[in-house]
Amino acid sequence: MTAKAACSDFLHFFRSWISNPLRVAAIAPSGDSLARIMTSEIAALDGPIIELGPGTGVFTRALLARGVSEADLTLIEYGPEFINSLQARFPTARVLQMDAAHLSHADIFEGEPVGAVVSGLPLLSMSPRKITSIMAGAFAYMRPGGAVYQFTYGPRCPVSRPILDRLGLKAVRIGGTVRNLPPASVYRISRRKPLELSSERYRQSDTEIDDVAAFSNETGG
Numbered sequence: 604m605t606a607k608a609a610c611s612d613f614l615h616f617f618r619s620w621i622s623n624p625l626r627v628a629a630i631a632p633s634g635d636s637l638a639r640i641m642t643s644e645i646a647a648l649d650g651p652i653i654e655l656g657p658g659t660g661v662f663t664r665a666l667l668a669r670g671v672s673e674a675d676l677t678l679i680e681y682g683p684e685f686i687n688s689l690q691a692r693f694p695t696a697r698v699l700q701m702d703a704a705h706l707s708h709a710d711i712f713e714g715e716p717v718g719a720v721v722s723g724l725p726l727l728s729m730s731p732r733k734i735t736s737i738m739a740g741a742f743a744y745m746r747p748g749g750a751v752y753q754f755t756y757g758p759r760c761p762v763s764r765p766i767l768d769r770l771g772l773k774a775v776r777i778g779g780t781v782r783n784l785p786p787a788s789v790y791r792i793s794r795r796k797p798l799e800l801s802s803e804r805y806r807q808s809d810t811e812i813d814d815v816a817a818f819s820n821e822t823g824g
């Protein structure tokens with residue numbers, strides 16, 4: 604990307620942030636360093652990929668650089684101001700203007716399940732209910748072993764532990780960069796394996812046993 608195009612993207616993004624700071628939630632597009640981490644585990648043969656909140660398309664370009672076919676991309680962007688430029692830049696990708704929280708009702712994939720979901724969504728400014736809908740929707744299309752890649756400016760995964768537990772998911776931090784404005788971390792969110800789910804149940808029953816023991820001590824039982 605030329606310096607002139609980068610400058611024009613910055614102005615486009617900055618104006619969007621001024622008009623809708625909660626939805627855009629960043630003053631500048633993500634940097635190349637963050638885009639590389641976000642897409643580092645995605646391979647050309649992963650099949651269809653969904654990108655949520657592509658904005659000016661920084662992660663989209665990084666996906667193409669990893670060999671993903673443009674025709675395998677579905678870009679879901681709520682902001683009308685980004686739609687025309689996404690369509691012009693990525694003419695063979697599918698660009699849908701919609702709220703990512705409506706993914707599961709949208710029936711956007713009938714055939715092959717998706718290999719990964721790359722999310723630039725500002726989850727920190729969303730309610731737990733909305734985050735739950737987005738994650739449930741993303742995993743409704745996901746093939747076994749697929750993952751959501753989500754970045755955050757915060758100190759922990761922006762999908763909280765109760766939401767992960769409720770949906771049977773786990774989050775692992777796969778990297779971070781200070782060469783971004785602001786510095787950011789990237790999480791891989793994936794389904795827990797049956798064994799992890801059952802050990803989770805054991806942990807719960809341990810807690811229940813502890814509760815029973817504490818109750819017995821209190822009551823002298």
Ligand SMILES: C[S@@+](CC[C@H](N)C(=O)[O-])C[C@H]1O[C@@H](n2cnc3c(N)ncnc32)[C@H](O)[C@@H]1O
Pocket residue numbers: 626627628629631632633655656657658659660661662679680681682685701702703704722723724725
């Ligand atoms: C922090 S910006 C990230 C843009 C781009 N991925 C990047 O990293 O430069 C958040 C993007 O998510 C979009 N967005 C916010 N809420 C959304 C929603 N509910 N559904 C789809 N897109 C949304 C915004 O319009 C914006 O493009």
